[in-house]
Amino acid sequence: MPASFDRAFAIGIGLNLAFVLVEAWYGWQADSLALWADAAHNLGDVAGLVLAWVGVWAARLAANEHYTYGRQRVSLWAAAGNGVLLLVGMGSLGWEAAHRLIQGHGSVPQSVTVMIVATLGIVINGTTAWLFMRGRADDVNIQGAFWHMAGDALVSAGVVAAAGLTWWLGWTWLDPVLGIIIAVVIVWGSARLLWRSMHLLMDGVPHHIALPEVRAHLLALSGVSAVTDLHVWAMGSTHTALTAHLVVPQGSPGDGFLREAAQSLRQRFRIDHVTLQTVTEGNFSPCLRETANPDHRDQLGR
Secondary structure (H helix, E strand, O other), X not given: OOOHHHHHHXXXXXXXXXXXXXXXXXXXXXXXXXXXXXXXXXXXXXXXXXXXXXXXXXXXXXXXXXXXXXXXXXXXXXXXXXXXXXXXXXXXXXXHXXXXXXXOOOOXXXXXXXXXXXXXXXXXXXXXXXXXXXXXXXXXXXXXXXXXHHHHHHHHHHHHHHHHHHHHHOOOOHHHHHHHHHHHHHHHHHHHHHHHHHHHHOOOXXXXXXXXXXXXXXXXXXXXXXXEEEEEEEOOOOOEEEEEEEEOOOOOOOHHHHHHHHHHHHHHHOOOEEEEEEEOOOOOOOOOXXXXXXXXXXXXXX
């Protein structure tokens, strides 16, 4: 993981922690329950960023005799934890919004203060989300951090719009309605993040890899007549491993063949850790848990 993400995490945590203090202060000054509640939510997001940063840091630790793959899986647990925090946070927000809508609660006098503080939230959360934008496509841990901040920016934008219309037209019902809509949108994204993270933690095939295509690629290698014991799994949020037996009836084609095969897998499928073994017979040390259908493809997380 590039060192630039350390700066992104440090900046994001610092900005958001400062914003929590500002929001709590003005929530107290304006006697605004909405600002107090959002300050508590943003404090949870700071914890989410810290969790994601720990995952990135742990993934860099070198392998040893006790952890032969290092601690890359911590990043997957961090992504799953972020998904849970998002679901809980948005569930609480949606519950409070529904309660206020049913009870008809609303506040017009403090709308200007709320708008100013929420606008600051858009700037801070939007900036933090931008810091993680380029890494979100290939790393579910960074994706979790991005969704946290983008979600908060979206919530703040909704607060500004609702507070403005409430101040102008007296529509006290608009704030809880927008809160419910925003919560549903973010829950959709965070549920998908949690699903993908749990899929990878259960050694599922990463979403960007089609196992039949990997098998076909290996079968197309010179001299290979069959592929057995093919396994692909995520070592962490950015690294993928593969093991397989290649049936080569005429005997081992040599180290050069294995190097080229591993390189082609890295280039085409972004599989970083490749372990291939050539055998002359297809029934060599069969894996008891390998699916009976070689074309079977698990659809979880796709």
